[in-house]
Ligand SMILES: *[C@@H]1O[C@H](CO)[C@@H](O)[C@H](O)[C@H]1NC(C)=O
């Protein structure tokens with residue numbers, strides 16, 4: 001799946017507007033993880049509901065020995081092909097009000113081991129066969145008689161259809177299981193589900209699917225494990241005037257007897273996993289082209305296609321596909337590549353083989369409304385999903401415990417594919433901000449976990465779902481980038497190519513990839529300190545990462561497990577005692593040196609550092625570790641930053657800031673040293689170091705924006721950002737055009753964002769002027785890149801009139817990205833009554849869609865004035881919110897973390913504890929651990945503020961007085 005699955009929309013947008021509440025968001029992620037972990041340890045016998053959230057109290061596990069009580073399929077039956085016909089009804093049944101689908105399916109399977117029980121996955125399906133059993137069994141070989149069914153039932157907890165037979169299936173024989181069934185076409189975003197939207201005042205319904213990880217069994221009975229690959233013959237019945245799509249091309253149409261519609265019969269699929277299936281019925285239209293015989297189509301709502309919103313996606317898909325063919329040295333395995341934008345979609349996108357599904361914001365682009373950030377998201381997410389067409393789909397990991405390799409790989413190479421489509425963007429550099437720094441924050445906590453899990457620890461659907469986290473995606477991407485770097489890209493892709501060739505249409509485990517990379521290493525003349533396997537084990541089998549400490553006085557180099565909270569308890573033991581085999585690339589005073597490896601706890605650097613030399617390690621942040629130095633080397637680095645910062649590569653300038661702030665949080669270096677890394681920013685023009693600084697200063701805003709530190713901090717930051725603001729003002733001819741470069745476009749937004757935030761009047765006036773022009777002329781001339789930030793500032797400066805105008809525009813927006821920008825900006829108002837009314841709107845689905853309710857509350861809490869209002873609101877409405885919005889797995893922890901992330905006083909701590917006690921009866925569902933972690937975080941914040949407030953205040957004062 002695309003990354004949107006674990007990075008909530010909330011986080012993405014708030015990050016753009018406020019310069020990233022990255023840490024809080026990341027803590028929220030780790031909270032979800034550990035909360036799921038805790039839950040699964042408790043509730044061994046509770047059926048997980050959709051999204052992996054269960055509100056049922058723990059029950060004592062019953063002793064279970066029957067096959068159907070186990071979550072994994074026995075190895076006795078192996079499917080060869082399925083024949084599935086599905087008929088979704090796009091109007092509700094007038095009697096029941098339900099949307100349903102009906103289906104028939106047959107599966108032909110081979111008996112690999114004698115058995116008298118058939119288990120096949122099935123969830124929330126009702127069986128309608130006209131005999132006494134739920135399914136019928138026949139034998140393929142006419143001389144073999146199939147045993148008859150003795151009893152059949154649905155084992156709801158483990159999600160099986162169970163058939164007990166009166167005799168054994170014979171080893172080596174083929175059998176066919178026939179079923180007829182009905183399911184609900186619910187709006188629950190999983191399995192076969194419906195998505196609704198309004199077009200020309202008319203409600204329209206789309207039937208679509210999201211199978212990964214375990215919801216194919218909600219669409220038809222199937223052996224729903226990734227290693228149970230089979231061929232699928234798919235038929236869809238639908239009204240004429242609608243289009244049916246599936247993984248493969250259409251074979252033929254026919255007219256069913258049952259209704260006046262059409263039957264679309266698809267060519268059989270390649271041998272594939274169930275989680276990659278897709279079926280869609282809609283009245284969408286499309287645009288297409290053909291590249292080297294591969295048909296490429298982009299589908300979306302008719303008005304979106306008419307407005308050419310699919311054009312950008314179509315333009316870049318061909319080149320990215322060609323890039324991956326070259327990269328993998330393997331031609332695209334399918335005859336067509338469809339991509340479709342859906343109004344309701346849970347993840348960012350899903351890599352169904354040949355029919356990729358997307359959120360509208362992840363596929364549709366409109367020059368008049370989309371920012372460069374929207375555009376980049378489209379390029380990277382398309383690239384991510386296309387990368388899966390080989391890595392994941394052609395060769396599939398055998399079981400979900402290796403999910404990190406599938407998602408980490410796609411999350412790494414998505415940058416390579418996007419770079420091919422947009423070579424001027426330098427998009428590859430952004431992995432440092434978007435993945436490495438982001439996941440460092442999670443992976444530095446005691447509650448982190450290793451990339452690799454044991455197969456036996458991942459059994460239940462909820463355990464599988466919880467693997468779709470920042471560790472799998474972003475740490476996976478980071479360590480694979482490091483691996484590709486020290487192997488060199490040639491060796492890396494060589495191993496990849498032979499791996500894909502060996503396991504095509506089959507399954508593998510992560511060690512198979514290491515073996516192929518080792519073969520490529522052996523065929524080269526490369527020298528590594530150990531095998532690929534042994535080096536990578538240290539990164540894959542233990543959680544966390546090292547801080548490498550280099551003492552330039554003594555030449556010693558050492559490593560230790562980096563923990564954000566040095567007092568963390570409960571760190572699990574590691575097979576490598578938290579040491580890593582670390583590749584170290586470094587430079588001395590601007591000159592790159594021969595790379596070195598750190599294999600044990602400590603070693604020595606190979607070059608002498610003397611006089612004014614400085615040493616900088618982890619060049620271009622290709623290594624997955626932080627670096628600390630002796631004070632003398634820090635001082636020389638700071639000096640270099642302030643005198644000639646360009647001698648230090650741009651990614652390392654971002655690294656110095658991020659490492660310093662985090663080493664300070666971990667009490668390894670003083671906070672003042674971290675603040676000193678921001679002193680050179682008045683000379684910095686590059687985006688990545690600025691963004692890194694703003695991410696780290698966000699914590700200071702949260703801790704101090706209601707205290708006496710705020711004024712001097714604002715003065716300091718305004719002083720630092722003013723030159724940047726002037727720089728972009730000149731570059732853009734007084735804001736009359738946007739900068740050419742992608743990074744410059746981003747940094748222009750940062751310049752405006754921080755200038756306005758720190759009260760630079762010229763900036764705020766600009767926001768008011770542009771927004772008023774829009775209100776007066778009804779023509780919006782604000783460039784899409786600047787809209788989110790300009791709307792926010794204009795609404796903050798304005799009153800009811802501005803707010804009402806934004807609301808009207810929000811309700812009438814013709815593209816999802818524009819509505820998103822307005823929805824977050826409306827939370828920026830400083831009028832408490834408007835904020836309170838907006839909070840009330842979140843409880844009315846006619847005002848704010850359910851899926852957007854909790855993120856809207858969090859936007860309001862991000863506003864320093866909205867903070868306490870949102871907290872009061874959540875406390876007052878907890879019971880209602882809990883019952884209305886209990887379904888989404890991330891929303892509760894995001895909500896609780898979002899409204900409490902500023903907490904840093906004893907009083908707030910007491911309120912939080914009271915909140916926990918008052919609602920013990922109602923409960924906190926998926927937010928349970930978030931409540932406890934918020935209490936922990938508040939205690940840590942109180943401590944941090946007590947220890948740092950004086951110093952920080954003095955530092956900001958001194959920095960603003962001195963000039
Ligand atoms: C699939 O089933 C339909 C009837 O449900 C049948 O007409 C068709 O021949 C079957 N196809 C295969 C490949 O078995």
Ligand SMILES: *[C@@H]1O[C@H](CO)[C@@H](O)[C@H](O)[C@H]1NC(C)=O
Pocket residue numbers: 153154155156
């Ligand atoms: C499973 O659920 C169905 C429908 O809700 C019910 O009819 C059936 O009895 C349940 N099966 C078991 C074993 O509890």
Ligand SMILES: *[C@@H]1O[C@H](CO)[C@@H](O)[C@H](O)[C@H]1NC(C)=O
Pocket residue numbers: 098100125126182183184
């Ligand atoms: C399936 O059966 C259950 C129990 O009888 C019923 O509540 C549900 O509505 C049925 N679902 C469909 C889609 O018919």
Ligand SMILES: *[C@@H]1O[C@H](CO)[C@@H](O)[C@H](O)[C@H]1NC(C)=O
Pocket residue numbers: 311312315365
């Ligand atoms: C797509 O490509 C065409 C042809 O190169 C170009 O004219 C058009 O502007 C591109 N559209 C987008 C949205 O990039």
Ligand SMILES: [Zn+2]
Pocket residue numbers: 001002003351384388406407410
């Ligand atoms: Zn993915």
